[in-house]
Amino acid sequence: MKIQKIECFQHLFELKQPFQTSYGVLSHKPVAIYCVTDERGNQGFGELVALPCPDYIEETFQTAQVIIKRFLVPLISNQTIQHPKEIRELFRAVRGNEMAKSALETAIWDLYAKRLGQSFSQLFSVKRKKIPVGVSIGLQTDEHSLLKSVEEYVQKGYTRVKLKIKPGYDIRPIQVIRKHFPELELMVDANSAYSFSEKERLTELDQYRLAMIEQPFSASDFLEHCELQKEMTTKICLDENIRSLEDVKLAHFLGSCGAINLKIPRVGGIAEALDIVHYCQENSLMVWLGGMFETGIGRSLNLSFAAQDAFCFPGDISASERYFFEDSIEETFSLENGCLTLPKGKGIGVHPTLSKMNKEVLF
Numbered sequence: 001m002k003i004q005k006i007e008c009f010q011h012l013f014e015l016k017q018p019f020q021t022s023y024g025v026l027s028h029k030p031v032a033i034y035c036v037t038d039e040r041g042n043q044g045f046g047e048l049v050a051l052p053c054p055d056y057i058e059e060t061f062q063t064a065q066v067i068i069k070r071f072l073v074p075l076i077s078n079q080t081i082q083h084p085k086e087i088r089e090l091f092r093a094v095r096g097n098e099m100a101k102s103a104l105e106t107a108i109w110d111l112y113a114k115r116l117g118q119s120f121s122q123l124f125s126v127k128r129k130k131i132p133v134g135v136s137i138g139l140q141t142d143e144h145s146l147l148k149s150v151e152e153y154v155q156k157g158y159t160r161v162k163l164k165i166k167p168g169y170d171i172r173p174i175q176v177i178r179k180h181f182p183e184l185e186l187m188v189d190a191n192s193a194y195s196f197s198e199k200e201r202l203t204e205l206d207q208y209r210l211a212m213i214e215q216p217f218s219a220s221d222f223l224e225h226c227e228l229q230k231e232m233t234t235k236i237c238l239d240e241n242i243r244s245l246e247d248v249k250l251a252h253f254l255g256s257c258g259a260i261n262l263k264i265p266r267v268g269g270i271a272e273a274l275d276i277v278h279y280c281q282e283n284s285l286m287v288w289l290g291g292m293f294e295t296g297i298g299r300s301l302n303l304s305f306a307a308q309d310a311f312c313f314p315g316d317i318s319a320s321e322r323y324f325f326e327d328s329i330e331e332t333f334s335l336e337n338g339c340l341t342l343p344k345g346k347g348i349g350v351h352p353t354l355s356k357m358n359k360e361v362l363f
Protein backbone atom coordinates (compact mmCIF):
# COMPACT_ATOMS: atom_id res chain seq x y z
CA MET A 1 0.00 0.00 0.00
CA LYS A 2 1.05 3.56 -0.66
CA ILE A 3 0.81 6.32 1.95
CA GLN A 4 -0.85 9.15 0.04
CA LYS A 5 -2.22 11.52 2.64
CA ILE A 6 -1.74 12.24 6.35
CA GLU A 7 -4.08 14.48 8.34
CA CYS A 8 -4.25 15.51 11.96
CA PHE A 9 -7.52 16.19 13.83
CA GLN A 10 -7.22 17.99 17.16
CA HIS A 11 -9.54 18.67 20.04
CA LEU A 12 -9.32 19.59 23.71
CA PHE A 13 -11.32 17.05 25.76
CA GLU A 14 -12.53 18.13 29.18
CA LEU A 15 -12.36 15.51 31.90
CA LYS A 16 -15.55 14.88 33.89
CA GLN A 17 -13.42 14.96 37.03
CA PRO A 18 -9.86 16.30 37.28
CA PHE A 19 -7.43 13.41 37.78
CA GLN A 20 -4.72 13.85 40.40
CA THR A 21 -1.47 11.89 40.45
CA SER A 22 1.78 12.31 42.33
CA TYR A 23 2.93 14.72 39.62
CA GLY A 24 -0.08 16.96 39.08
CA VAL A 25 -3.72 17.47 38.15
CA LEU A 26 -5.19 16.87 34.70
CA SER A 27 -8.45 18.67 33.94
CA HIS A 28 -8.34 18.88 30.12
CA LYS A 29 -6.63 16.55 27.69
CA PRO A 30 -5.59 17.68 24.23
CA VAL A 31 -6.01 14.80 21.79
CA ALA A 32 -4.87 14.43 18.19
CA ILE A 33 -6.20 11.76 15.87
CA TYR A 34 -3.95 11.02 12.90
CA CYS A 35 -5.61 9.82 9.71
CA VAL A 36 -3.50 8.03 7.08
CA THR A 37 -4.96 7.46 3.60
CA ASP A 38 -3.74 4.97 0.98
CA GLU A 39 -3.89 5.04 -2.84
CA ARG A 40 -7.35 3.37 -2.80
CA GLY A 41 -8.84 5.89 -0.39
CA ASN A 42 -8.80 3.56 2.63
CA GLN A 43 -8.25 5.38 5.91
CA GLY A 44 -6.58 4.36 9.16
CA PHE A 45 -6.76 6.20 12.48
CA GLY A 46 -4.34 6.49 15.38
CA GLU A 47 -4.53 8.47 18.63
CA LEU A 48 -1.76 10.59 20.08
CA VAL A 49 -2.04 9.94 23.83
CA ALA A 50 0.85 12.08 25.14
CA LEU A 51 -0.05 14.32 28.09
CA PRO A 52 0.28 18.14 28.14
CA CYS A 53 3.24 18.14 30.58
CA PRO A 54 6.46 16.06 30.64
CA ASP A 55 5.59 14.69 34.07
CA TYR A 56 4.77 11.07 33.21
CA ILE A 57 7.52 10.54 30.63
CA GLU A 58 9.52 13.08 28.61
CA GLU A 59 7.19 13.32 25.65
CA THR A 60 4.40 15.90 25.67
CA PHE A 61 1.46 16.46 23.37
CA GLN A 62 3.26 19.37 21.72
CA THR A 63 6.71 17.80 21.35
CA ALA A 64 5.10 14.69 19.85
CA GLN A 65 3.22 16.81 17.34
CA VAL A 66 6.43 18.54 16.26
CA ILE A 67 8.25 15.21 15.93
CA ILE A 68 5.39 13.79 13.87
CA LYS A 69 5.12 16.75 11.54
CA ARG A 70 8.82 17.53 11.03
CA PHE A 71 10.44 14.10 11.20
CA LEU A 72 8.04 11.16 11.04
CA VAL A 73 5.62 12.24 8.31
CA PRO A 74 8.48 12.87 5.80
CA LEU A 75 9.81 9.34 6.49
CA ILE A 76 6.60 7.69 5.30
CA SER A 77 5.12 10.17 2.80
CA ASN A 78 4.64 8.47 -0.59
CA GLN A 79 6.20 5.27 0.75
CA THR A 80 4.92 1.94 -0.47
CA ILE A 81 4.84 -0.66 2.28
CA GLN A 82 3.89 -4.34 2.33
CA HIS A 83 3.30 -4.65 6.06
CA PRO A 84 2.88 -2.20 8.98
CA LYS A 85 5.83 -3.84 10.75
CA GLU A 86 8.04 -1.96 8.27
CA ILE A 87 7.06 1.35 9.87
CA ARG A 88 9.14 0.61 12.96
CA GLU A 89 12.20 0.28 10.70
CA LEU A 90 11.39 3.44 8.76
CA PHE A 91 11.09 5.35 12.05
CA ARG A 92 14.30 3.93 13.56
CA ALA A 93 16.34 7.00 12.54
CA VAL A 94 14.27 9.07 14.98
CA ARG A 95 15.37 8.29 18.54
CA GLY A 96 12.83 7.82 21.29
CA ASN A 97 9.54 9.70 20.88
CA GLU A 98 7.57 6.47 21.10
CA MET A 99 4.14 8.06 21.54
CA ALA A 100 4.65 10.18 18.44
CA LYS A 101 5.65 7.09 16.46
CA SER A 102 2.74 5.08 17.83
CA ALA A 103 0.13 7.62 16.71
CA LEU A 104 1.14 7.04 13.07
CA GLU A 105 2.12 3.37 13.36
CA THR A 106 -1.23 2.35 14.87
CA ALA A 107 -3.05 4.34 12.15
CA ILE A 108 -1.15 2.33 9.52
CA TRP A 109 -2.07 -0.97 11.21
CA ASP A 110 -5.70 0.14 11.08
CA LEU A 111 -5.33 1.00 7.40
CA TYR A 112 -3.67 -2.36 6.71
CA ALA A 113 -6.38 -4.33 8.53
CA LYS A 114 -9.11 -2.45 6.65
CA ARG A 115 -7.46 -3.22 3.29
CA LEU A 116 -7.41 -6.89 4.24
CA GLY A 117 -11.02 -6.64 5.42
CA GLN A 118 -10.00 -7.85 8.88
CA SER A 119 -10.82 -6.65 12.37
CA PHE A 120 -7.96 -6.16 14.85
CA SER A 121 -9.35 -9.18 16.70
CA GLN A 122 -8.75 -11.29 13.61
CA LEU A 123 -5.33 -9.73 13.02
CA PHE A 124 -4.25 -10.46 16.63
CA SER A 125 -5.90 -13.94 16.55
CA VAL A 126 -8.18 -13.03 19.42
CA LYS A 127 -10.94 -15.45 20.39
CA ARG A 128 -12.54 -13.58 23.28
CA LYS A 129 -15.51 -11.29 22.60
CA LYS A 130 -15.31 -9.36 25.87
CA ILE A 131 -12.72 -8.81 28.56
CA PRO A 132 -12.78 -7.87 32.25
CA VAL A 133 -11.38 -4.41 32.96
CA GLY A 134 -10.03 -2.42 35.88
CA VAL A 135 -10.01 1.21 36.90
CA SER A 136 -7.29 3.64 37.96
CA ILE A 137 -8.23 6.05 40.77
CA GLY A 138 -6.38 9.35 41.30
CA LEU A 139 -5.17 10.69 44.64
CA GLN A 140 -8.18 11.58 46.80
CA THR A 141 -8.40 14.45 49.27
CA ASP A 142 -9.88 12.51 52.18
CA GLU A 143 -10.83 9.02 53.29
CA HIS A 144 -14.52 9.59 52.76
CA SER A 145 -14.15 10.52 49.08
CA LEU A 146 -11.66 7.69 48.61
CA LEU A 147 -14.11 5.09 49.90
CA LYS A 148 -16.98 6.66 47.97
CA SER A 149 -14.93 6.51 44.81
CA VAL A 150 -13.86 2.87 45.27
CA GLU A 151 -17.43 1.94 46.16
CA GLU A 152 -18.77 3.59 43.00
CA TYR A 153 -16.39 1.73 40.69
CA VAL A 154 -16.86 -1.61 42.43
CA GLN A 155 -20.61 -1.14 42.11
CA LYS A 156 -20.26 -0.36 38.41
CA GLY A 157 -18.51 -3.70 38.08
CA TYR A 158 -14.84 -2.87 37.59
CA THR A 159 -13.00 -6.07 38.48
CA ARG A 160 -9.79 -4.48 39.76
CA VAL A 161 -8.90 -1.16 41.36
CA LYS A 162 -5.60 0.66 41.05
CA LEU A 163 -4.92 3.42 43.52
CA LYS A 164 -2.40 6.17 42.86
CA ILE A 165 -0.09 6.64 45.84
CA LYS A 166 2.74 8.94 46.92
CA PRO A 167 4.97 9.09 50.03
CA GLY A 168 2.66 9.83 52.95
CA TYR A 169 -0.46 8.83 51.00
CA ASP A 170 0.08 5.09 50.81
CA ILE A 171 -0.29 2.83 53.85
CA ARG A 172 -3.29 4.56 55.41
CA PRO A 173 -5.52 4.68 52.29
CA ILE A 174 -4.70 1.05 51.54
CA GLN A 175 -5.61 0.05 55.12
CA VAL A 176 -8.90 1.90 54.75
CA ILE A 177 -9.77 0.26 51.42
CA ARG A 178 -8.75 -3.20 52.64
CA LYS A 179 -10.90 -2.86 55.74
CA HIS A 180 -14.01 -2.18 53.66
CA PHE A 181 -13.13 -4.34 50.64
CA PRO A 182 -11.17 -7.34 51.95
CA GLU A 183 -11.53 -9.37 48.74
CA LEU A 184 -11.08 -6.61 46.16
CA GLU A 185 -8.36 -7.11 43.54
CA LEU A 186 -6.31 -4.08 44.50
CA MET A 187 -3.01 -2.56 43.41
CA VAL A 188 -1.13 0.74 43.69
CA ASP A 189 0.74 2.98 41.23
CA ALA A 190 3.37 5.46 42.47
CA ASN A 191 4.40 6.99 39.13
CA SER A 192 8.04 7.19 40.31
CA ALA A 193 7.18 9.22 43.41
CA TYR A 194 9.47 7.31 45.83
CA SER A 195 13.16 7.47 46.50
CA PHE A 196 15.04 4.38 47.63
CA SER A 197 15.37 5.80 51.16
CA GLU A 198 11.59 5.58 51.46
CA LYS A 199 11.48 1.88 50.64
CA GLU A 200 10.20 0.84 54.10
CA ARG A 201 6.87 2.48 53.28
CA LEU A 202 6.69 0.18 50.28
CA THR A 203 7.78 -3.04 52.01
CA GLU A 204 5.10 -2.34 54.60
CA LEU A 205 2.52 -2.62 51.81
CA ASP A 206 3.45 -6.31 51.46
CA GLN A 207 0.83 -7.26 54.06
CA TYR A 208 -2.21 -5.93 52.18
CA ARG A 209 -2.44 -8.62 49.48
CA LEU A 210 -1.91 -6.14 46.66
CA ALA A 211 -1.80 -7.57 43.14
CA MET A 212 1.26 -5.39 42.48
CA ILE A 213 3.05 -2.11 43.15
CA GLU A 214 3.51 -0.13 39.96
CA GLN A 215 6.58 2.03 39.29
CA PRO A 216 7.72 3.12 42.76
CA PHE A 217 11.14 4.46 41.67
CA SER A 218 12.59 6.51 38.86
CA ALA A 219 11.77 5.78 35.23
CA SER A 220 15.37 4.93 34.35
CA ASP A 221 16.12 2.77 37.38
CA PHE A 222 16.35 -1.00 37.17
CA LEU A 223 18.64 -1.68 40.14
CA GLU A 224 16.64 -0.20 43.01
CA HIS A 225 13.50 -1.83 41.68
CA CYS A 226 15.45 -5.11 41.71
CA GLU A 227 16.54 -4.55 45.33
CA LEU A 228 12.97 -3.81 46.36
CA GLN A 229 11.58 -6.83 44.50
CA LYS A 230 14.03 -9.06 46.40
CA GLU A 231 12.56 -7.81 49.69
CA MET A 232 8.90 -8.14 48.75
CA THR A 233 6.48 -10.89 47.81
CA THR A 234 4.14 -8.40 46.15
CA LYS A 235 5.02 -8.07 42.48
CA ILE A 236 6.74 -4.88 41.35
CA CYS A 237 5.26 -3.74 38.04
CA LEU A 238 7.18 -1.46 35.68
CA ASP A 239 5.41 1.17 33.59
CA GLU A 240 7.50 4.30 32.85
CA ASN A 241 10.71 2.22 32.49
CA ILE A 242 9.46 0.12 29.62
CA ARG A 243 9.91 1.79 26.21
CA SER A 244 10.99 -1.25 24.22
CA LEU A 245 11.49 -5.02 24.23
CA GLU A 246 15.09 -4.39 25.33
CA ASP A 247 13.83 -2.75 28.50
CA VAL A 248 11.58 -5.73 29.21
CA LYS A 249 14.51 -8.11 28.72
CA LEU A 250 16.72 -6.08 31.05
CA ALA A 251 14.05 -5.88 33.75
CA HIS A 252 13.37 -9.60 33.50
CA PHE A 253 17.07 -10.55 33.49
CA LEU A 254 17.79 -8.44 36.58
CA GLY A 255 14.59 -9.37 38.38
CA SER A 256 13.50 -5.74 38.62
CA CYS A 257 9.82 -6.64 38.34
CA GLY A 258 7.29 -9.44 38.32
CA ALA A 259 4.91 -7.72 35.90
CA ILE A 260 4.88 -5.35 32.95
CA ASN A 261 2.31 -2.62 32.39
CA LEU A 262 2.32 -2.56 28.59
CA LYS A 263 1.04 0.52 26.80
CA ILE A 264 1.20 0.37 23.01
CA PRO A 265 2.02 4.11 22.66
CA ARG A 266 4.80 4.01 25.29
CA VAL A 267 6.69 1.37 23.27
CA GLY A 268 6.29 3.04 19.87
CA GLY A 269 3.39 1.05 18.50
CA ILE A 270 1.83 -2.32 17.79
CA ALA A 271 4.87 -4.09 16.29
CA GLU A 272 7.00 -3.55 19.42
CA ALA A 273 4.04 -4.28 21.71
CA LEU A 274 3.44 -7.63 19.96
CA ASP A 275 7.12 -8.56 20.39
CA ILE A 276 6.88 -7.73 24.10
CA VAL A 277 3.73 -9.82 24.52
CA HIS A 278 5.50 -12.73 22.82
CA TYR A 279 8.60 -12.40 25.01
CA CYS A 280 6.51 -12.22 28.19
CA GLN A 281 4.59 -15.33 27.18
CA GLU A 282 7.77 -17.27 26.38
CA ASN A 283 9.36 -16.22 29.68
CA SER A 284 6.28 -16.50 31.92
CA LEU A 285 6.51 -12.81 32.80
CA MET A 286 3.14 -11.31 33.66
CA VAL A 287 1.99 -8.65 31.21
CA TRP A 288 -1.16 -6.56 31.30
CA LEU A 289 -2.44 -3.55 29.35
CA GLY A 290 -2.21 -0.05 30.81
CA GLY A 291 -3.98 3.12 29.71
CA MET A 292 -3.32 6.80 29.00
CA PHE A 293 -6.85 8.29 29.37
CA GLU A 294 -7.53 7.35 25.78
CA THR A 295 -10.58 8.53 23.86
CA GLY A 296 -12.51 6.01 21.75
CA ILE A 297 -9.90 5.53 19.00
CA GLY A 298 -7.20 4.51 21.44
CA ARG A 299 -9.60 2.61 23.68
CA SER A 300 -10.93 0.40 20.87
CA LEU A 301 -7.36 -0.56 19.90
CA ASN A 302 -6.54 -1.31 23.54
CA LEU A 303 -9.59 -3.53 23.87
CA SER A 304 -8.73 -5.68 20.85
CA PHE A 305 -5.08 -5.87 21.87
CA ALA A 306 -5.78 -6.76 25.51
CA ALA A 307 -8.08 -9.60 24.42
CA GLN A 308 -5.05 -11.67 23.37
CA ASP A 309 -4.53 -14.86 25.40
CA ALA A 310 -1.35 -13.50 27.02
CA PHE A 311 -3.38 -10.96 29.04
CA CYS A 312 -4.81 -12.53 32.20
CA PHE A 313 -5.06 -9.45 34.42
CA PRO A 314 -7.69 -6.68 33.87
CA GLY A 315 -6.29 -3.72 31.96
CA ASP A 316 -6.65 0.00 32.70
CA ILE A 317 -9.42 0.23 30.11
CA SER A 318 -12.36 2.23 31.37
CA ALA A 319 -15.85 2.44 29.90
CA SER A 320 -16.42 5.37 27.51
CA GLU A 321 -18.43 7.30 30.10
CA ARG A 322 -15.58 7.39 32.63
CA TYR A 323 -13.33 10.24 31.59
CA PHE A 324 -14.75 12.68 29.04
CA PHE A 325 -18.00 14.46 28.16
CA GLU A 326 -17.33 13.85 24.44
CA ASP A 327 -15.58 11.15 22.44
CA SER A 328 -13.62 10.68 19.20
CA ILE A 329 -15.90 7.88 17.98
CA GLU A 330 -19.63 7.22 17.46
CA GLU A 331 -19.73 4.01 19.48
CA THR A 332 -19.75 3.76 23.27
CA PHE A 333 -18.15 0.99 25.30
CA SER A 334 -20.19 0.16 28.39
CA LEU A 335 -19.47 -2.11 31.32
CA GLU A 336 -21.46 -5.33 31.56
CA ASN A 337 -20.61 -7.64 34.44
CA GLY A 338 -17.19 -6.03 34.72
CA CYS A 339 -16.43 -6.54 31.03
CA LEU A 340 -16.17 -4.38 27.94
CA THR A 341 -17.18 -5.87 24.58
CA LEU A 342 -14.71 -5.77 21.72
CA PRO A 343 -15.48 -3.65 18.66
CA LYS A 344 -16.67 -5.74 15.72
CA GLY A 345 -15.83 -3.69 12.62
CA LYS A 346 -12.73 -3.82 10.41
CA GLY A 347 -9.42 -2.53 11.80
CA ILE A 348 -9.99 -0.61 15.04
CA GLY A 349 -13.65 -1.41 14.45
CA VAL A 350 -15.21 1.97 15.27
CA HIS A 351 -16.31 5.14 13.46
CA PRO A 352 -14.35 8.32 14.21
CA THR A 353 -16.28 11.55 14.76
CA LEU A 354 -13.86 14.15 13.51
CA SER A 355 -16.19 16.85 12.17
CA LYS A 356 -15.95 19.02 15.30
CA MET A 357 -12.18 18.70 15.46
CA ASN A 358 -9.51 21.04 14.09
CA LYS A 359 -8.05 19.62 10.90
CA GLU A 360 -4.54 20.06 9.55
CA VAL A 361 -3.23 18.37 6.39
CA LEU A 362 0.36 17.25 7.03
CA PHE A 363 0.96 15.62 3.68
Ligand code: OSB
Nearest residue numbers: 056136191290291292293294316
Ligand atom coordinates in the same frame (compact mmCIF):
# COMPACT_ATOMS: atom_id res chain seq x y z
O1 OSB B 1 0.67 5.57 35.32
O2 OSB B 1 -0.66 4.18 34.42
C1 OSB B 1 -0.29 5.34 34.60
C2 OSB B 1 -2.81 7.67 32.96
C3 OSB B 1 -1.96 8.52 32.29
C4 OSB B 1 -0.60 8.37 32.42
C5 OSB B 1 -0.10 7.35 33.22
C6 OSB B 1 -0.94 6.47 33.87
C7 OSB B 1 -2.32 6.67 33.78
C8 OSB B 1 -3.30 5.87 34.51
C9 OSB B 1 -4.72 5.86 34.04
O3 OSB B 1 -3.04 5.27 35.52
C10 OSB B 1 -4.97 4.75 33.09
C11 OSB B 1 -6.29 4.91 32.37
O4 OSB B 1 -7.33 4.70 32.96
O5 OSB B 1 -6.28 5.25 31.16
Ligand code: MG
Nearest residue numbers: 189214215239
Ligand atom coordinates in the same frame (compact mmCIF):
# COMPACT_ATOMS: atom_id res chain seq x y z
MG1 MG C 1 1.48 3.68 35.83
